[in-house]
Amino acid sequence: MVNMLPRDRAEKILTLGKAGWSADTLAQQLGHSPTTIRDYLNGRKTPGVPAPRMHLLTDALADYSRQRLAEDPHLRPNALFKELKELGFQASRATFYRELRHHRLLTSTDRRPHPHQDLLADLAGRSRATIHPIKHEPVLPRPVAPITGESLSSYLSRLARTNHLTLAEVLAVLPSWFSTKINNPDELSQHHMLAPATTDALSALARLGRTTPQHLAGALPAFGARHTRGPVRATTACRCCTARRGITEPVPVHLPVHLKVCTRHGIWLSDTGQPNLDVTACPEIIAAQYRANRLLRRYTPQQLVLAHETALAAIPLWPAASAAIPLHWRHRLLTLQTINHNRHHDIGTDHDAYTRAAKYPDAIALVPAILSTRRIEQDLLAKSPRHSASRPC
Template sequence: MLPRERAEKILTLHAAGWSVRAIADQLGHSQVTIRNYINGHRKPGTPAPRPSLLTDPLADYCRQRLVDDPHLRPSRLFKEVADLGFQGSRATFYRALDSRVLPLVDRRKPKSPEGIPQTPVGTSRAFPHRYERIPVLPRRVSPITGETLSSYLGRIVQANHLTTAEVLAVLHPWFSTKIKNPDDRAQHHTLAPAAAQALHELAHLASLPPASLAHALPAFGSAEGPVRATTACHRCTARRSIHQSVPVHLPVHHKICTRHGIWLGDLGEAHLDLSTCPEITTAQHRADRLLRRFTPRQLALAHQIAAKAVPSWPTSPAAVRNHWKYRLLALQTHNHHRGISTDLDSYTQAAIYPDVVALAAEALAHNFRIPARSTGEIRQVVEHGNL
């Protein structure tokens, strides 16, 4: 920052008709500094604002992560942005998070899917003590990959015609504490030592291998990398005779059930049938292939950058069929006949997905930058991108 007297002299000389170069030569400052004061970018006596280490792409990444995962802890988010190149300290990140990200994020508790309580329900019964030996339930219930612990215990209760109290009474107290936490993926240091014993007790109760439960249930620490809260594909669960929504945590890049062509929206939102736009499902396969060279965090960041570069309008009437708004109309028409409202954000997210994946590959190839090009060139990248 220049002294106030020197800064005011720059403005005085400029008002007298001096050129930028003449002022710079007279006062010994760079022409950039002179222009900043003349154009009002800097004011006399006011220090220059320090650039934020949390860049706009990283800030957008944080906002989307907090939307995808409402219970995401700031400490875990800090580790993610640090892996993506954030150079600041933890305290610097928290300040930027409070000032630039959290005011723009609605972190209200997500709606639970119909038929799935946040914690298993049942009639309470008194038990004098825990069983010394864990019984084996008559009906085996297999977990869904990524399923929340409360949902899985709730399905065990229903399948075996028990109450929650009866199931929790024979299990380690670890479970009673765990299901009270809205984010059952949190590995609190006081609960971590008992996780192995709890896993083996649940495996014995459900007659399932411990490794299978640990792989399927994020509560036991199986979730690696960024995840998002959603519901399992309703067609996948129906094949297993599950006729209720199952809340799960899936990898953040997993947007589509490629087996059935279903768009998996946010938690509590209806699933969209993508059969009229098979290129959307194909884009999920392309995104999966990008993970062979890049991390899920890098792909998520590139996704945020690419979503802003998708052309809003087709370049010509002939390009309408290749534009995402054509897909949007097709998706809305098809799913409206299935009784799904047409005002969901999931429609737009699904419609632009092929374009976003193609441009995300461009961003990853150029260190999170999409090369400047015309709208027509972007459309060619979308149609023939190297994915």
């Protein structure tokens, strides 16, 4: 027999109840009876304290009954009896009617129990529910703003954690669109079967997370966010940017493919699985990001990526002379390894990200020449580079 829930579970019920979740939804989510849930929501039970048994209609329950009968003229005694039972009233049905009369709550004949009271009450309850469907719109107590480019599963997990819930609990109150979406390894693909439900899904999530559909749609690629023209890459959001928002865990994001550096904080945004790097000691890396941004005025992101990779292969592996060492990328590499390892001992020095970051200024410096050569080649083939690089719609 479970007469009392663990304190943390009972407190969760109170938190969600205050946020507007119905007892029925909570019962479904948490796997307890609606009666138990209502015991806590209505203060009949206190987290950590066993509830007293009530065999007679107390003044409080009588007041409750009076209020319910006043505010719902169609309320049947049988329905009221069920509500009271959920509040902890444990007497028999016969005692209930006797108590109602005793408190002068059962005055007119139509309040007397009908031989088929249960059936009638059920029918009445059902027809009222049909005429006035209760649209349950859960809201979480703590709002969570999305990070630009954030993956849907990351956002949902943060929303859950911030509100002391599990991801499954959050998914359970959202349209099934979300479960389908996050079970798809490529959440960026806009599947035609899911597309019609996207608008509803967006509204439901915005309501739950207390943000706006516009904000979510502009930030989360799963909703087709167009914060990028062209391809995106998977990385981890700049930890300084997320820390300013009070987020301590890594946030997986999809960013435009040319974005390698958070220029505000001087953080190299490594590919997924590798640590982000502090590159503030090498301002030429940050300057190279600005230069890459400017190149996008003339070239497509795909062209930039292609030229970048070509450039990386063309960078000299070793300095030509000892005088050239301070300007060589290996010098920069050592600086980045030293600084990042000293500041964050958990960041190893053997990641490919170091090399890519160290070579970045040299590579971007070579890109315009590579692209103009390529453009001449393509012009000779009488083919517009923009046209050839654009994606089919």
